[in-house]
Amino acid sequence: MTVTVDLPDDVLRRLKAEAERRGITLDELLVEVAEGFPAEAKLSGQAKGLRKITGIAPGISGLYSRDEDWPE
Structure with missing residues (x-):
C-alpha cells in the first residue's frame, strides 16, 4: 500500500x-x-525511542507532536 505523508x-x-x-x-x-x-x-519503550528520534510518537488518539501533549 502506498501512503503519502507530509512531514x-x-x-x-x-x-x-x-x-x-x-x-x-x-x-x-x-x-x-x-x-x-x-x-x-502508556507509551511503549519503542514509542519513547521514536519520540527521542523525531520529537513525535504514536499516541492513543494520534500523534503527539509537542511536549505538552504527552501523557505523564
Missing part, C-alpha cells in the same frame, strides 16, 4: 538519519514505527 523537514531529516544509522530504508523504518504503535495510553 516537517526536520522530522524527515531525523527519520532518514535514523534509517541510515540502522542500515535500513526509510520505508522499513516507517513500517517498524507503524508496527510498534501502542495499543495503550
Whole structure:
C-alpha cells in the first residue's frame, strides 16, 4: 500500500538519519514505527525511542507532536 505523508523537514531529516544509522530504508523504518504503535495510553519503550528520534510518537488518539501533549 502506498501512503503519502507530509512531514516537517526536520522530522524527515531525523527519520532518514535514523534509517541510515540502522542500515535500513526509510520505508522499513516507517513500517517498524507503524508496527510498534501502542495499543495503550502508556507509551511503549519503542514509542519513547521514536519520540527521542523525531520529537513525535504514536499516541492513543494520534500523534503527539509537542511536549505538552504527552501523557505523564
